[in-house]
Amino acid sequence: MEQIICLVMGYVFGLFQTGFIYGKSKGIDIRQHGSGNSGSTNALRVMGVKAGLIVFMGDFLKTVIPCFLVRILFRSQPGYIYVLILCTGFGVILGHNFPFYLKFKGGKGIAATAGIMFSLDWRLTAVCLLVFVLIVAVTRYVSLGSLVVSAIFLCWNIYFGHLGAYGLVPEARPQFYAVSAVIAAMAFWRHRANIVRLAQGRENKVGAKKKTE
Ligand code: G3P
Numbered sequence: 001m002e003q004i005i006c007l008v009m010g011y012v013f014g015l016f017q018t019g020f021i022y023g024k025s026k027g028i029d030i031r032q033h034g035s036g037n038s039g040s041t042n043a044l045r046v047m048g049v050k051a052g053l054i055v056f057m058g059d060f061l062k063t064v065i066p067c068f069l070v071r072i073l074f075r076s077q078p079g080y081i082y083v084l085i086l087c088t089g090f091g092v093i094l095g096h097n098f099p100f101y102l103k104f105k106g107g108k109g110i111a112a113t114a115g116i117m118f119s120l121d122w123r124l125t126a127v128c129l130l131v132f133v134l135i136v137a138v139t140r141y142v143s144l145g146s147l148v149v150s151a152i153f154l155c156w157n158i159y160f161g162h163l164g165a166y167g168l169v170p171e172a173r174p175q176f177y178a179v180s181a182v183i184a185a186m187a188f189w190r191h192r193a194n195i196v197r198l199a200q201g202r203e204n205k206v207g208a209k210k211k212t213e
Pocket of ligand 1: 111204
């Protein structure tokens, strides 16, 4: 039951579409430009560095805030708290990727995934940030960086969850692994067009002209 509450609460926070709102404030629907994604990468591509940073921070914070609230609200269940944080974060991703009031056309959930990482473990965040920056610096493919850190997120959670790092009670572990897998799978599903373009050598590079979905 708590898992459902967290999922719904996360979805409500995820509905705050930073990229769409910021774009509208500049007179454009970001989903009609660039890759059509409403996230920070496309905000950067379409509206510039300042927009990219603002949209990233908005989408990051809309994940960190409800995850923090859940940590306080459910502090009496320490053996499950990281499962509940993951459920909240997944709810944010659902709200971000599929906002009902925008005909379910939102983003890809990577800034929200970064917010989940930050809410779970700063070391995971640091490793993923480093890997992401390196990949983007070398290849200039943001999508490749997003996919690799999503895979690291899943592997990290399974490995360290198994070692007892999150203080999970044994019954909570399968849920923790399952929600981690669903979050990573969602990232890959949302990037399926990017994956095809990467395989064909046609993916958008940071600083280059875009290709639409
Ligand atoms: O976070 C989204 C990024 O990985 C790809 O964005 O707009 O190039 O499809 P985009």
